[in-house]
Amino acid sequence: AQSVSQHNHHVILSEAASLELGCNYSYGGTVNLFWYVQYPGQHLQLLLKYFSGDPLVKGIKGFEAEFIKSKFSFNLRKPSVQWSDTAEYFCAVNAFRAGNMLTFGGGTRLMVKP
Amino acid sequence: DVKVTQSSRYLVKRTGEKVFLECVQDMDHENMFWYRQDPGLGLRLIYFSYDVKMKEKGDIPEGYSVSREKKERFSLILESASTNQTSMYLCASSTRNGNSPLHFGNGTRLTVT
Structure with a gap:
């Protein structure tokens, strides 16, 4: 079965620091890749997605992610974080299971200190 | 804008109770999901x-059932709630x-005592 690993469970950064959150998946075929974000007290929302084409994808709020097929990775990056980026981040993979089913990673809780 | 509404934000139930979690979406989506x-x-x-x-069963269907009688509504049922079902439940479409x-949706935090 496919699986998604997020290696950092908790990350604490100061404002203006650079961010990279790791995501690795186990499926060897064609995949669609997503990052979702959950701000405190809010529902999960899509940050960015990769389906095909340029492996470097840009999302909302200055986030980007790079798909490296040879490493089965889809790491999330932001050059300079803000206090408002404090949230939990989830990587998700759709390996074309029936019905658009996603497999989620365990999540990374990011705290940005002002 | 798509809206997914879960009927309760917080629920507290006793072990053995039957629990219904309701979810409604307003965008005519074909797919609906329940996650914990x-x-x-x-x-x-x-x-x-x-x-x-x-x-269709997902990865952890044991102890749960679902009902989808109308396209916009997807219900999750805990036939006999247990303490290990204390969790945050998320509906999606x-x-x-x-x-x-x-x-x-915004999620339902269920506590089973």
Whole structure:
């Protein structure tokens, strides 16, 4: 079965620091890749997605992610974080299971200190 | 804008009770999903439905059942609640297109005592 690993469970950064959150998946075929974000007290929302084409994808709020097929990775990056980026981040993979089913990673809780 | 509404934000139930969690979406989406969210485990799929009266087991269906009598509504049922079902439950919907993102509700935090 496919699986998604997020290696950092908790990350604490100061404002203006650079961010990279790791995501690795186990499926060897064609995949669609997503990052979702959950701000405190809010529902999960899509940050960015990769389906095909340029492996470097840009999302909302200055986030980007790079798909490296040879490493089965889809790491999330932001050059300079803000206090408002404090949230939990989830990587998700759709390996074309029936019905658009996603497999989620365990999540990374990011705290940005002002 | 897609809206996914879960009927309760917080629920407290006793062991052995039958529990209904309701979810309604307003965008005519074919697919609907129930996940549970636990710290360190991320989101795990319980059940999903790709059409009215259709349902498929997800990764952790044991102890749960679902009902989809109308396209906009997807209910999660705990036949006999147990303490290990204390969790945050998230409903989501999407179009049938495999490229489409999921739209989530605000979640229901269920505590079983």
